[in-house]
Amino acid sequence: MLASVARRLLSMLVTLLGVSVIIFLVLRLLPGNAVTAQMGVSAGLLSHAQRVALDHYYGVGEPFFRQYVSWLGSMLTGNLGVSLSSRTSVASLVGAALPVTLELAIASMVIGELIGVLFGVFGSLRPRGVVDNAGQGVALVGLGVPSFVIGTGLVTFLASSFHYFPSSRAFAGLFFNPWLNLQQIFFPALTLGLGVGAAIMRTTRAAMLEVVSTGFARTARGKGLSKFVVTWKHLFLGALVPVVTMSGIQLGYLLGGTVVVEQIFVLPGLGRLLVNSISNRDFPVVQSVTLIFAAGFIVVNMLTDMLYTLIDPRTRAR
Amino acid sequence: MKIARTAALLTVAGLAPLAAMATPLTAGIEPAQAAPTMAASGATVVVADTSSVQKLDPDVVTNFLDFQALGLIYDQLVQYNSKLQLVPDLATSWSYSNGGKVLTFQLRHGVHFDDGSLFTSADVVASLQRAVNPKTGDASASFLANVKTIVAAGPYAVKFLLSRPDTSVLNGLTSVNLSIMPTKAIAAGTLAKQPDGTGPFEFVSWSPGNSFVMQANPHYWGGKVKIGEVKVETIPSEQSIASAVEAGTVQVGLLTQPQVADHLPKSVRVDKVLDLTYRALMLQDRKGPLANLDNRLAIACAVDRQQVLEDSVFGQGQVVGPVPLGPFASKPVSAVCPAPNLASAKRYLKKAGDPNGFSFTAMTSTALDPTSSAQATVAQANLAKVGIKMHIQNLAGDAYIQDWLKGKFQAAFAWNGADPNPYTMYGRYFGTGANLGVPAGYGSAQLEKLLLQGDTATSAGAQRATWAQFSRALTSQAVWIWLFTAYDYAAVSPTVHGFSLQPTNSTSLYSLRTATVS
Numbered sequence: 001m002l003a004s005v006a007r008r009l010l011s012m013l014v015t016l017l018g019v020s021v022i023i024f025l026v027l028r029l030l031p032g033n034a035v036t037a038q039m040g041v042s043a044g045l046l047s048h049a050q051r052v053a054l055d056h057y058y059g060v061g062e063p064f065f066r067q068y069v070s071w072l073g074s075m076l077t078g079n080l081g082v083s084l085s086s087r088t089s090v091a092s093l094v095g096a097a098l099p100v101t102l103e104l105a106i107a108s109m110v111i112g113e114l115i116g117v118l119f120g121v122f123g124s125l126r127p128r129g130v131v132d133n134a135g136q137g138v139a140l141v142g143l144g145v146p147s148f149v150i151g152t153g154l155v156t157f158l159a160s161s162f163h164y165f166p167s168s169r170a171f172a173g174l175f176f177n178p179w180l181n182l183q184q185i186f187f188p189a190l191t192l193g194l195g196v197g198a199a200i201m202r203t204t205r206a207a208m209l210e211v212v213s214t215g216f217a218r219t220a221r222g223k224g225l226s227k228f229v230v231t232w233k234h235l236f237l238g239a240l241v242p243v244v245t246m247s248g249i250q251l252g253y254l255l256g257g258t259v260v261v262e263q264i265f266v267l268p269g270l271g272r273l274l275v276n277s278i279s280n281r282d283f284p285v286v287q288s289v290t291l292i293f294a295a296g297f298i299v300v301n302m303l304t305d306m307l308y309t310l311i312d313p314r315t316r317a318r
Numbered sequence: 319m320k321i322a323r324t325a326a327l328l329t330v331a332g333l334a335p336l337a338a339m340a341t342p343l344t345a346g347i348e349p350a351q352a353a354p355t356m357a358a359s360g361a362t363v364v365v366a367d368t369s370s371v372q373k374l375d376p377d378v379v380t381n382f383l384d385f386q387a388l389g390l391i392y393d394q395l396v397q398y399n400s401k402l403q404l405v406p407d408l409a410t411s412w413s414y415s416n417g418g419k420v421l422t423f424q425l426r427h428g429v430h431f432d433d434g435s436l437f438t439s440a441d442v443v444a445s446l447q448r449a450v451n452p453k454t455g456d457a458s459a460s461f462l463a464n465v466k467t468i469v470a471a472g473p474y475a476v477k478f479l480l481s482r483p484d485t486s487v488l489n490g491l492t493s494v495n496l497s498i499m500p501t502k503a504i505a506a507g508t509l510a511k512q513p514d515g516t517g518p519f520e521f522v523s524w525s526p527g528n529s530f531v532m533q534a535n536p537h538y539w540g541g542k543v544k545i546g547e548v549k550v551e552t553i554p555s556e557q558s559i560a561s562a563v564e565a566g567t568v569q570v571g572l573l574t575q576p577q578v579a580d581h582l583p584k585s586v587r588v589d590k591v592l593d594l595t596y597r598a599l600m601l602q603d604r605k606g607p608l609a610n611l612d613n614r615l616a617i618a619c620a621v622d623r624q625q626v627l628e629d630s631v632f633g634q635g636q637v638v639g640p641v642p643l644g645p646f647a648s649k650p651v652s653a654v655c656p657a658p659n660l661a662s663a664k665r666y667l668k669k670a671g672d673p674n675g676f677s678f679t680a681m682t683s684t685a686l687d688p689t690s691s692a693q694a695t696v697a698q699a700n701l702a703k704v705g706i707k708m709h710i711q712n713l714a715g716d717a718y719i720q721d722w723l724k725g726k727f728q729a730a731f732a733w734n735g736a737d738p739n740p741y742t743m744y745g746r747y748f749g750t751g752a753n754l755g756v757p758a759g760y761g762s763a764q765l766e767k768l769l770l771q772g773d774t775a776t777s778a779g780a781q782r783a784t785w786a787q788f789s790r791a792l793t794s795q796a797v798w799i800w801l802f803t804a805y806d807y808a809a810v811s812p813t814v815h816g817f818s819l820q821p822t823n824s825t826s827l828y829s830l831r832t833a834t835v836s
Contacts, residue, residue, distance in 0.1 A: 030716060031714070031716045031717040031720050032715075032716030032717070032719060032720055036716060036719050036720065036723070037716060038372075038380065039380045039457060040380060040686075040719055041719055041722055041723065041754075041757070042380050042457040043457075043719070043723065044723045044753055044754045044756075044757065045457045045458075045460050045746060045753045045754065046455065046457060046753075047452060047459070047460070047753075049452035050452045050454075050455050050456075050459070052452070053452045053453045053454075053455060054455040057455070083526065085372050085373070085526070086372065086373065086526035086527075087373075087510055087511075088526055093526060093527070096525070152555075152557060152558075155557070155558055155561045156557065156561055158561075158565075159560075159561030159562070159564045159565045160561070160564055160583070163564060163565045163566055164565055165558075165561045165562050165564070165565035165567060166567075168366070168551070168553060168558065168561070168562030168565060168567040168568055169567045170528075170529060170549070170551065171528070263554040263555060264554075264555055264558060265558075266551075266552075266553045266554070266558060266562075268525070268527065268528045272527060272554065273527055275554075276370065276527045279715070280372065281716070
């Protein structure tokens with residue numbers, strides 16, 4: 001087990017190194033640089049002496065390799081650098097935004113799991129019944145309607161009908177003002193959770209339908225176990241592996257996929273930081289945030305794989 | 319917040335959304351147009367914009383919201399009023415002498431910076447010397463190109479020694495980029511993190527990408543500021559800004575999209591003002607068919623500017639000529655074809671030797687101007703009526719900027735900044751040694767002469783005559799095709815009184831210095 005974890009950690013480091021090279025190169029291939037990104041066409045108003053001074057200030061024209069080594073060296077020492085745009089430390093920007101995105105991703109996952117597992121399990125027990133049809137409807141909306149449409153619709157409806165838009169107030173930390181924080185997180189989490197729930201619901205339903213007719217299910221029922229025990233201890237546990245896989249994939253996507261919803265619901269998370277930084281060609285911030293997204297995805301995948309060994313004894317044996 | 323809190327989140331996240339769901343919606347609802355919260359010395363006004371404050375150093379800001387927010391903290395020597403006339407700010411009066419080569423400002427007495435230091439002429443000299451220092455990178459330093467030296471003439475007077483008579487320097491001095499800062503803070507190098515001005519509000523805090531907070535300056539020279547605190551919040555979508563104003567969490571929402579402003583409920587006041595920027599189709603005289611004057615004139619006559627305005631911003635604006643607003647506004651908007659005239663367009667094409675038309679490419683960037691694609695589509699249809707084929711090339715923002723700066727285009731749909739003074743607007747494009755001569759795509763001795771003549775003219779009558787001639791020269795040569803200027807909007811809560819937008823983007827929030835909140 002430990003050797004497997006060590007192997008995975010090593011491969012994670014190699015993957016992150018590869019990701020860092022790709023991010024670095026892709027950003028430099030984009031047209032423009034930090035000076036024109038900051039100033040727009042006003043950059044044309046600069047005198048030659050001003051331009052030289054600003055190029056030096058923003059590190060424009062430095063050899064790529066030197067820039068990369070310098071950035072990587074800083075990353076390895078935990079120093080994420082300084083934002084070119086705001087001149088504040090990248091670590092402080094990321095430190096403020098990361099908890100918001102994590103909270104949103106986790107809340108979305110919880111909502112998605114509740115929707116997906118409950119509809120998936122109960123729908124599979126009586127296919128084409130009322131619950132199953134309702135679940136299919138929810139899945140259709142969750143998969144078919146883009147999150148920006150659901151989000152914008154929610155914001156407009158709540159604001160015009162109830163004069164209610166808690167996210168438009170300054171973001172409140174969970175421990176600073178828990179009640180306001182929950183109101184600010186709930187609706188964006190619901191918007192994202194619908195999509196997550198739809199995917200999990202379909203996976204759960206399909207996996208449940210597969211195990212419901214297996215021998216161990218018949219044995220459990222034949223033993224006279226209660227319906228609750230049969231459903232949750234035997235059937236659901238038997239169907240759990242694909243559900244965990246799908247949940248892991250969804251959580252990975254959520255960590256990097258909150259950009260649009262953060263914009264609509266005015267949440268100061270990593271997605272919003274990334275969008276602002278890309279438009280400002282704020283390379284140190286873009287590189288750090290992208291690397292964090294990549295690391296998040298890899299860690300979630302690793303944890304998912306490790307969960308298999310807890311859920312399925314056969315995996316442990318292998 | 320620390321990363322450690324995520325562990326706690328894992329345990330509570332399962333319950334939190336349920337708790338919120340279980341509670342009736344109304345429990346957390348604030349009443350519409352909720353009374354703003356009270357800061358230490360008055361009400362708080364929350365201003366929302368899709369952009370965010372990106373920098374704190376007034377010398378290097380280029381973003382509109384940075385200008386607007388820092389414009390409430392800093393003062394300049396002179397400023398525009400709502401009629402775009404120059405009025406005193408930190409200078410109480412000014413006069414030219416020595417044949418227009420010396421400009422003397424008398425300064426306001428008894429003004430203090432936020433750090434408590436007294437404002438004197440030394441601060442003016444230090445601030446403007448900082449602006450022209452190449453290491454600062456102040457794009458507005460070009461407004462001081464004709465200023466040889468700035469010297470103090472006593473504690474409350476400064477003299478600008480000019481290389482030639484220059485009236486537009488006054489207009490340039492209205493820029494937030496040429497704000498007056500305390501000598502002490504300039505020497506200490508703290509202005510990028512701690513703004514320190516003489517304006518109606520003082521800096522409190524800044525969360526990059528999210529919010530910028532100011533409080534009333536109790537020592538403001540212009541009288542008591544009635545609003546206690548101004549919070550500038552970033553709300554990335556205009557629809558969300560409108561919702562926040564409806565919900566009462568935002569008191570002033572800055573908008574540009576007419577369709578959003580139109581759908582606000584009647585309880586929200588919508589203030590609108592013609593913005594001092596303009597849209598134009600810039601043409602490169604230097605290459606291809608557009609180097610032929612008659613072909614450019616054919617374009618000028620074929621394009622229906624009113625239709626471009628209608629289709630791109632729902633008619634919410636005004637068709638304009640080279641000088642859109644202010645005392646020297648162009649009338650008529652074009653010397654050749656003030657209204658579309660297809661017969662004239664065909665005549666010009668015949669004269670150019672292209673009776674069946676010609677083709678060219680115009681670049682747009684919907685990333686920089688969301689309406690540019692609609693403008694281009696209408697112009698394309700208009701031009702097709704006389705056989706001119708215009709290809710549209712939509713570029714990403716940075717690609718557009720790079721090509722624009724290098725003049726690597728035949729034609730470009732552009733959204734340019736303007737000024738009441740035509741020299742300030744066009745000296746950079748068509749003046750002698752203009753910084754933006756390459757993207758301007760046109761140069762002539764006549765334009766250079768008229769620009770110099772207008773900038774050095776001292777009487778109002780001579781200025782008006784010269785600038786009218788300048789507008790005629792630009793449009794009769796179809797240097798570019800000037801299209802329209804659009805409205806800016808503010809959704810204002812009924813609790814805010816006395817707030818009105820200003821035509822200059824950088825001073826949009828200016829009226830907050832005198833506004834009140836009920």
